[in-house]
Amino acid sequence: MRLACLFSGGKDSTYALHIAHQAGHDIACLVSVKPENNESFMYHVPNIEWTKLQAQAMKIPLVIVSTPGRKEAELNDLKKVLMELKKTVKIEGVVTGAVYSTYQASRIQKICAEAGLYCFNPIWQTNVKSHWHELLLNGLEIVLVSVAAQGLDKRWLGKKMDEKALHELVALEKKHGVSPIGEGGEFESFVINAPLFQKKIQIEKFKDVWVGLQGTRTITKATLVEKGNRGLEQE
Amino acid sequence: MNSVLIVNTCRNEDVLTEREFVWPIQRALHVPSKVVHLSKLTEAMANDFDAVIFSGCPYGDDAYLKKTKNVKWVTETKKPLLGVCAGQHLIAAAFGGEVKQMPKAVIGVEKIMVVKGKKEMSTILDTFVRSPNAYFLHHNQIPLPARFVSLARSRFSQNEIIVHEKKPIVGVSFHPEVLNKDFFSAFLKWAESRR
Numbered sequence: 001m002r003l004a005c006l007f008s009g010g011k012d013s014t015y016a017l018h019i020a021h022q023a024g025h026d027i028a029c030l031v032s033v034k035p036e037n038n039e040s041f042m043y044h045v046p047n048i049e050w051t052k053l054q055a056q057a058m059k060i061p062l063v064i065v066s067t068p069g070r071k072e073a074e075l076n077d078l079k080k081v082l083m084e085l086k087k088t089v090k091i092e093g094v095v096t097g098a099v100y101s102t103y104q105a106s107r108i109q110k111i112c113a114e115a116g117l118y119c120f121n122p123i124w125q126t127n128v129k130s131h132w133h134e135l136l137l138n139g140l141e142i143v144l145v146s147v148a149a150q151g152l153d154k155r156w157l158g159k160k161m162d163e164k165a166l167h168e169l170v171a172l173e174k175k176h177g178v179s180p181i182g183e184g185g186e187f188e189s190f191v192i193n194a195p196l197f198q199k200k201i202q203i204e205k206f207k208d209v210w211v212g213l214q215g216t217r218t219i220t221k222a223t224l225v226e227k228g229n230r231g232l233e234q235e
Numbered sequence: 236m237n238s239v240l241i242v243n244t245c246r247n248e249d250v251l252t253e254r255e256f257v258w259p260i261q262r263a264l265h266v267p268s269k270v271v272h273l274s275k276l277t278e279a280m281a282n283d284f285d286a287v288i289f290s291g292c293p294y295g296d297d298a299y300l301k302k303t304k305n306v307k308w309v310t311e312t313k314k315p316l317l318g319v320c321a322g323q324h325l326i327a328a329a330f331g332g333e334v335k336q337m338p339k340a341v342i343g344v345e346k347i348m349v350v351k352g353k354k355e356m357s358t359i360l361d362t363f364v365r366s367p368n369a370y371f372l373h374h375n376q377i378p379l380p381a382r383f384v385s386l387a388r389s390r391f392s393q394n395e396i397i398v399h400e401k402k403p404i405v406g407v408s409f410h411p412e413v414l415n416k417d418f419f420s421a422f423l424k425w426a427e428s429r430r
Contacts (some may be wrong), residue, residue, distance in 0.1 A: 024250045095251075102370055102413065106343035109294055109372060113340055118293050120251050125259035125412060 002026045004085050005095040006033070006108070009051040011135055011142045012097030012181075014191040018138060019174040020095045021196060028089045029061040033078055036068050039189050047145050047190055048133070048220050048224070050201075057197040057224050079111040086117060088195060093118030099126055100183050132166050141193035141200070148214040149186040150176040156187070156209055159216040190219070199224035236315075236423040239268040240284040244291065244321040246298035256290045259412035260319065263419045273299055273325075278308035286315040286426055288419075289322025291410055294342065294372050296321075303328050315403035315426030317419075320373050323397065323406030330380035330399075332348045341376040341391050344414070349387045349396070356386055356398065358425040359405065362418045363387060363396075370413035377408075404430045 005017040007030035021027055032051040055062035067077040085091045094112050098105040098121045105121060112119035123131070135142065142161045147153075151172040159165055172178040176220065178186050193200035205221035241260055245252035247427040252271065261268050271280060273289075274310045281287045289306075308314055309329045324334045346367045349360045363369070369389075379385055379394050383406075387396035389403040397406045403426040407426060 019254065020251055023249055025251065092328075102344050106370075106372075109342045110340075113294050113342060116295075118295055120250050120255065122254040124255045125262070127262055180394065 001092050001118070002038050002090055003093045003095050004028055004063075004082065004089075004091045005030050006097070007034075007051055007055075008097070009047060009054050009190055010097070011140060011189040011191060012099055013045060013175055014054075014097070014194050015135055015138065016095050016097040016120075016122050016138060018140070018194060018196060020120065023122075025095075027060055027095075028091050029063050029085065030055050030058075031065060031078070031081060031094075033065045033074065033084070034068060035074060036066065047217075050190065050222060053182045053201055053222055053224065054191065054197070057199050057201060059198060060196075061179060075111055076167045078114055082111065082117060086115060091117065093120055095120045095122065097123060098123075099123055099131075124180075128179070128181055132161065132169070133163075136161070136163070138165075139193070139195045140191055142189045142191055143203070144187045144217075145190040145219070146188040146214070146216045147182055147186070149178045149184075150213065151178055152213075152215075154210075154215065158203075158206065158217050160192075161189070162230075193227065195218060197227070200227050201225075236264055236285045236427055237424070238284045239264055239266055240281055240286060240287045241270045242288055242289045242322070243269050243270055244299040245272075245293060245326065246296045248274075250263045252293055252296075253329030255292070256292055256412075259416075260288060260290060260419065263412050264423075265417040265420055266423065273302050273305055276305045278312065281308070281312065281314055284293060284314070286317070286423060289316070289318040289325055290340075290370065291322060294340070294374065296365050297375070299325060300334060309404070312356070313402070315423070315429070316405070317422050318406035319412070320408060320410055323408050324375055324377050326406045327377035327380045327383070327397070330383065331378040332380035334375050334377055337374050337376045337391070339391075341371040341389075341400040342373075343371060344368050345371050345389050345391065345409070347387045347389055347395055347409070353386060355423075358428065359421045360386060360396075361419065362411075362415055362421050369395075369407075369411065369416050371409045373408060377406075379425065 069076045169180045202225045383397045385394045
């Protein structure tokens with residue numbers, strides 16, 4: 001089926017895209033929603049502009065939906081774009097990285113229903129305990145670009161996730177109740193490499209800002225590098 | 236209950252939809268389960284398991300309505316059966332109920348109101364008394380088939396949970412794998428007690 005993938009650049013939407021591609025579907029384009037308001041109700045915000053570089057790395061067209069970021073208006077703007085894509089590039093459905101939020105999932109389901117498009121959520125109700133392992137085993141390279149929870153201190157901002165980091169995350173869940181998959185907004189992630197990437201992303205410059213417990217890493221310069229050589233320096 | 240057959244009612248055998256509509260049921264079950272696509276289902280296959288669960292499918296995917304011949308046997312079986320959303324419609328259709336499109340789609344979280352005074356049903360109804368919110372994703376509905384009773388309603392329908400008068404057969408119009416995961420174990424326990 002010809003599909004568009006709602007894409008934030010984070011771990012879940014990238015993994016959903018990976019699954020749809022592996023299942024043999026034709027990914028016509030990625031769709032990123034860019035709210036002008038930083039307090040978006042629906043969408044993952046930090047570093048949303050860098051989805052361009054990710055799309056370039058995957059050689060998949062990207063459509064950016066700019067929206068004033070007011071609750072229901074965001075959804076209407078997205079719906080218009082999806083309807084347009086149904087007409088122009090003949091998409092039949094939309095893939096999302098929705099995991100547990102019925103608030104998010106039902107709103108996307110509704111606009112897809114209104115647009116006459118299928119809505120697919122391949123990591124819906126996933127197993128919290130195995131989710132991260134699944135991401136890593138499938139070759140996603142993920143860094144945290146924002147943190148906002150007790151225990152997620154300066155060491156975590158910009159951290160590249162690996163098995164050791166997962167153990168620490170599970171310990172934080174026990175100690176502070178941090179959702180290990182970040183469902184409560186505990187952190188946001190950014191994917192620098194995945195099987196669909198033909199080149200990987202190297203983050204060259206960034207700016208960290210802390211407000212209380214909340215830290216955000218804004219990428220200011222990133223480039224595409226060949227997989228498996230120069231990229232290793234980062235680790 | 237040691238093994239459950241889950242019937243995937245989505246249009247195609249596709250991991251994209253199986254992950255969304257079948258895997259969450261498998262995770263909620265706590266007993267081994269096997270998946271078969273509706274297009275390949277036979278009664279003989281069902282007989283190898285202790286219970287059969289019919290999954291839901293994506294919004295707008297009505298392909299299951301063209302495969303009702305594969306579930307004709309459900310009216311004669313003694314197996315415990317549970318239908319989730321499209322699965323409920325399939326069971327109801329086999330028992331003679333006509334699946335109809337609703338005036339308006341129901342998508343999102345809604346409250347389930349269980350009927351009182353059905354003590355023998357408390358095993359499965361208690362889950363919804365404790366937490367009445369359920370996740371809905373449908374635009375089809377069914378009238379109550381003959382020999383079924385309704386155990387719960389919502390502001391949209393009178394038949395949110397239907398159960399056969401005599402047999403261990405239940406259909407729910409919503410998706411318990413999202414907000415009511417305990418329901419699956421409760422169903423198996425209830426079915427066991429009815430043997």
